[in-house]
Amino acid sequence: MEQITLRAPDDWHIHLRDGAALERTVGDAARQFRRAIVMPNLVPPVVDAEDALFYQLRIREQIPEGNPFEPLMVIYLTDRTDAETVRLAHKAGVVAAKLYPAGATTNSDSGVTDIANIYPALEAMQACGMKLLLHGEVTTADIDIFDREQVFIEKILSRVVDDFPTLKIVLEHITTAHAAEFVQKARDGVGATITAHHLLYNRNHMLVGGIRPHYYCLPILKRGYHQSALIEAATSGNPKFFLGTDSAPHAQNKKENACGCAGCYTAYSAIELYAEVFDQAGKLDRLEAFASEFGPDFYGLPRNEDTITLARDPWRLPESLAMGEDRLIPLAAGETLNWRLV
Ligand SMILES: NC(=O)N[C@@H](CC(=O)O)C(=O)O
Ligand SMILES: [Zn+2]
Numbered sequence: 221m222e223q224i225t226l227r228a229p230d231d232w233h234i235h236l237r238d239g240a241a242l243e244r245t246v247g248d249a250a251r252q253f254r255r256a257i258v259m260p261n262l263v264p265p266v267v268d269a270e271d272a273l274f275y276q277l278r279i280r281e282q283i284p285e286g287n288p289f290e291p292l293m294v295i296y297l298t299d300r301t302d303a304e305t306v307r308l309a310h311k312a313g314v315v316a317a318k319l320y321p322a323g324a325t326t327n328s329d330s331g332v333t334d335i336a337n338i339y340p341a342l343e344a345m346q347a348c349g350m351k352l353l354l355h356g357e358v359t360t361a362d363i364d365i366f367d368r369e370q371v372f373i374e375k376i377l378s379r380v381v382d383d384f385p386t387l388k389i390v391l392e393h394i395t396t397a398h399a400a401e402f403v404q405k406a407r408d409g410v411g412a413t414i415t416a417h418h419l420l421y422n423r424n425h426m427l428v429g430g431i432r433p434h435y436y437c438l439p440i441l442k443r444g445y446h447q448s449a450l451i452e453a454a455t456s457g458n459p460k461f462f463l464g465t466d467s468a469p470h471a472q473n474k475k476e477n478a479c480g481c482a483g484c485y486t487a488y489s490a491i492e493l494y495a496e497v498f499d500q501a502g503k504l505d506r507l508e509a510f511a512s513e514f515g516p517d518f519y520g521l522p523r524n525e526d527t528i529t530l531a532r533d534p535w536r537l538p539e540s541l542a543m544g545e546d547r548l549i550p551l552a553a554g555e556t557l558n559w560r561l562v
């Protein structure tokens with residue numbers, strides 16, 4: 221059987237949630253990834269060092285015995301995040317702070333209403349080397365949902381990149397050719413994560429022949445032309461682009477709903493989904509750098525020393541998974557994947 225062995229990968233953007241969800245989400249992430257950047261959009265959000273350290277403890281309790289998984293913590297920027305909060309978080313080992321424009325996505329109600337409100341925090345982050353992670357969409361009602369990422373880049377991101385010339389910035393879960401091009405041309409220290417679902421699908425998958433809520437995530441899937449640009453970026457070997465699943469567990473009844481939640485659950489089979497994309501593009505040899513090298517390099521962390529093995533051994537994803545009392549539908553539920561984590 222054909223096999224490939226890779227340096228062990230990390231996930232640079234994941235939602236683990238809290239409480240009963242953690243057993244599911246942490247177990248799934250830890251099976252394939254050594255480290256993960258854990259998003260802070262709990263309710264209420266993780267806003268300072270203390271919140272982050274307590275949350276990290278709750279996550280650690282769910283790591284399977286003997287598994288080396290390491291949750292890397294992030295604080296959530298609000299209009300009230302000040303320089304002192306940033307410095308204390310940095311001292312406590314928090315690696316990044318996340319900007320959610322208020323109202324942009326799941327649990328972003330406490331997010332930033334005007335980027336000017338966090339300029340002192342960004343100054344402090346630049347000084348201590350804390351990374352800025354962005355949900356890059358504007359939220360004003362007059363901007364079409366399919367254009368929100370592009371407008372964010374033009375109106376907000378380009379300014380932040382210039383105003384903080386040594387701040388390390390990750391534009392998370394990019395979905396457009398504009399984003400890929402912006403990051404590619406930007407100064408050093410500006411990178412992007414790309415999800416498996418934005419590489420595998422475009423908006424036709426979500427909307428043709430019936431509305432498929434399990435493909436609904438934010439930023440929303442775009443047209444095929446953008447999907448192609450993302451595949452091109454991810455498989456290009458450019459170190460600015462690296463793996464971030466954005467795996468987000470919403471219970472089945474919250475997705476299959478008249479007002480369904482945004483987010484795709486990919487943690488169950490993430491590395492296998494990415495392998496599918498790289499294989500289809502004829503670029504399997506580029507998967508290791510994207511999944512296991514460019515992320516740690518960007519964050520200034522060591523690459524993992526151990527390895528994982530994937531075998532070309534087709535298998536079917538389950539139709540659903542247990543999450544506490546709920547059911548969770550993994551992305552590509554019931555479909556066959558060609559690569560299996562050994
Ligand atoms: N991507 C999503 O559609 N949802 C994420 C939030 C986010 O990353 O924007 C979630 O927390 O559910
Ligand atoms: Zn987001």
Ligand SMILES: [Zn+2]
Pocket residue numbers: 233234235259466467468
């Ligand atoms: Zn996310």
